[in-house]
Amino acid sequence: MTVKPFDFSHYYTYRELLEYLHQMTDVYPQLIQLKIIGQSYAGKDIPIAILTNQNTGKYLEKPGYWIDANTHAGEVTGSAVACYILYYLLTQYQQDSMATRLLDHHTIYILPRIAIDGAEKYLTTPYRLRSSIRPYPYPDEQDGLHQEDINGDGLILQMRIKDDCGGWKISEQEPRLMVKREPEEFEGTYYTILPEGSILNYDGYEVKLATTFEGMDFNRNYPYLWSPEGQQQGAGDFPFSEPETRAEAEFWQENRNINGFISYHTYSAVILRPYSTHADEHFPVSDLDIYKLLGEKGTAITGYECISVYHDFRYHPKDVTYGVMDDYAYDHFGWFGFTIELWDAPTQAGVKKENYIDWGGKHPIEDDLKLFKWNDENEIKGFIDWQPFNHPQLGEVEIGGWNFKEMWQNAPEKYLPEICERQCKFALTHALMSPLLAISKATITHQGADIYHVVFELENRGFLPTYTSQKTLERKAVRLIEVILSLPEKVSLISGKLEQEIDHLEGRSNKAYNTFAKGTDYRRHLEWVIKGPVDSIIEITACSERAGTVRCSLNIKMI
Template sequence: MPDLRFDTYYRYDDLTRILHAFAEEYPQLVRIESIGRSHEGRDIWLLTVTNFASGAPADKPALWVDGNIHASEVSPSSACLYLLQTLVTGYGARAEVTRCLDTRVFYICPRINPDGAEWALADHPKIIRSSTRPYPYDEEPIEGLIPEDIDGDGRLLMMRIPDPNGGWKVSEQDPRLLVRRDPTETGGQYYRVIPEGRLENYDGVTIRPAPRKEGLDLNRNFPANWRLEGEQKGAGPFPASEPEVRAVVNFIAGHPNITGGVSFHTYSGVLLRPFSGQSDEAFPPEDLWTYQKIGQRGTELTGYPNVSVFHDFRYHPKEVITGAFDDWMYEHRGLFSWTVEIWSPQREAGIQEYKFIDWYREHPLEDDLKLLRWSDEQLGGKGYVAWYPFEHPQLGRVELGGWDHLFAWRNPPTQFLEREVARFPEWLLWHLLISPKLEIYDASVTPLSDETFLVRLVVHNTGWLPSYITKRALEKKLVRGVIAEIELPAAATLVSGKPREELGQLEGRAYQPSAIAGWGAGDTTADRTKVEWVVRAPQGGRVRLTARHERAGRAQTELELQPRS
């Protein structure tokens, strides 16, 4: 077993070493490849995990799992590593893991954005949203506040500056905590609070954030519903313009056996599903029902609620986001895809009922006190730093302190990391095992004469999802039906039938009602189909029958053509 710990966050070289060690130690289950290079030239590693002895990966239904598309969201890489460890140690020891890897495949990309992660994990971190590529302009900012570790202690805190027109004051409940000044209040000690950092060309009066030199958001660069930068900040110059996104899009588009996707992010402790930009009413009803069922199972297995981005996770009620991975997977690939936001400091502090984004706009003071107590009791006081004086090079005497967001919020503190990422493998296994699975139901040869034979092949979908996955895939004609092929022995010819037949789609069990009622069609055989050929084979021999579906896999058998005795 590779030397792997879940009380640390790995930088690129160590992550690369660990991933290659898995492939070397478990060659029967793990293969590694680079699917592209980042802006700075680092390989983007992809692991294919399956039992290679039971068939080629391309002939099995697959689930895509990725992490760390956003620079400082490094615990998603750990979630991918934990899944990898669960799979290789569980194969042969756990029935569900063994069945899954014998019949299906995981494609795991632990770190889509290695450049940004290196900045976040540096001894003196620099926090950006996504790619390190300058955008939209290749210029250093000439003025404004540039967030950075100004006192060199390895933390990115806040700065509070005494200001009679400041909006914050010291809380009466806890002197470390700042609370909002009352709307009509005067005569107290007030503060202006800004991120820790330096000021370029400070005029002694105005403080504004400097424009970000690195303004890309890779999760706004996917093709579905992509908008220009003026409409969607961070979108990039055109869809999939960035090498990291292009690598992911190319791989997924080139692997039609992928039946779903899960992208790990931080933070909020929630399972997010499309749409990002429109109401649930835009879904085909069957797709919405199925999304809700998959999400409910995710909630049961992970403890995370499952919600719609549009209805429950918008940054502003009048704004939407576009160009996101899960929207692209659903709209352009016709697949059920999720964004998992790992970690909830609020829930850790005992704040159970809160609205994810709205909480940052408005929440009770008691929530802040609970979070402070959690920092004191569970983080040894390191989450929230008491204010301390600092002589700022431009502002003079200020105080540094407040939440160490990189430590306590953006990712789980390392003592909680394993517990948090251990939530997900069971749901990911379940998510893959519900995929459609093409299998042979019956195959037979019936002699019609000394030289002619009726060959029959019956196949069915043994998975829960239909072969096409979503109604959206049918609407947009994204997926072919089942293909049946026959290979004849020497000197044999087809009397009727074609060498290749397209048999349409196969339903699964996803749309069965919750009870056997007195109305409806009952259980039909829409999950099953057949094809027949009449073969003339004077010398007998063997026919090979193959059924394949790009999402449901491949099934194959051989039959003997034996003349009547």
């Protein structure tokens, strides 16, 4: 049984996602297993795919790497990328050297959709929402304008209403484009622009925008510097208050072999790294060096710039974002990882942004004209022409504007293959930087009579150290390497320890920015003297929580 080529034609609904995961499991049972890590707010199973070659070892006994997507309901491009990475690893096993090495020696955890309920509503209705369908922060809809497909065309766009006090006017260069009215302008036709929708408890005079009914934001619900709703919109009732984020956290606590991660979001075409709340001086120096190295690798592969959220991606110079996943993953566990904002329509149209956040509020009209040209030439159908409509509450309005869901928030399907391929390559490259415990030597030497000398040498063949990062050591988030010598009944120990912990092994990362010799800090040996009869079998096991478990058996031979 084989699988069809990856389906780039549309974004998967929940049913299609489950069918896809089960199909891949049926075809590649030795390389993938599915687990349900919890249930969503609406009671839907949350599946995670665990990828590794089960013939070469258990998944918890190999270094792990985490991929998740669709934290925000509408950011379904991320889910497509996660599913493609899964597809590539399985179909290219024994065809591609990176995929083969990863599945033989590593474990890849893929959670393709966190916002299970929200994404389903997003994909099957005109509505947009942040993460969950749970009413939040209020149990009931509040008075004011709520977004709704008021004209029944299957989209929620914008409404423009003629208004002498309006802040917008029609562009002279492009009649579809609304531009800001100048402060000194008074002669002309001006408009107020509102989201398409209806007004709850409208008094016939003033229009206010209602508080979002489904305002929960999973990416504000993690414990690192979590702040309540009054300070951080979308935070939830307390850290991990939501069943989706709590299920994720419980899985992490039980599966402690993870070294790195990527969380896929949209949009801006940029790679984001921690912190959201602190300047780079907050990092251990060596960790910041590695983050920059990894970011440079990501830029070279994906074409996306890698930036600090705190320094380059803040919504306001005096505000920071609290309770986000990547800050928690790095600061609590010491994992190196990124939030990747996939896709960006302006970038695709040839617009160069000086600032990722500020561009949305202020940019030259030439950028808008590039967007319209790109939209028209590529037949994106991202802009819906303004059409008159008799609104039941507001009277004559026009409805139209950019189709946010299918042009801004997510990539049109024709662009998915390139996005998926580039992101897949970076994810595989990043995962292969994990530490990897290996046995470099295991010998048993006859010393006379029934006495034997045992030498066992371990090494770390990975890029990162077996403790992952300096932050991991600060948090004491990983145990030392444990070595166990197992002896049969008739063999006794003369010197050495049956069970012992040894210090972590460095990788190559501590040499990336240092030209001075470091010695063989990636290798360490242990010795024992034992007494026993010929043909007895001894076993040695070395276990590193994040670099894997290795074993060997030695046969006592008289030479």
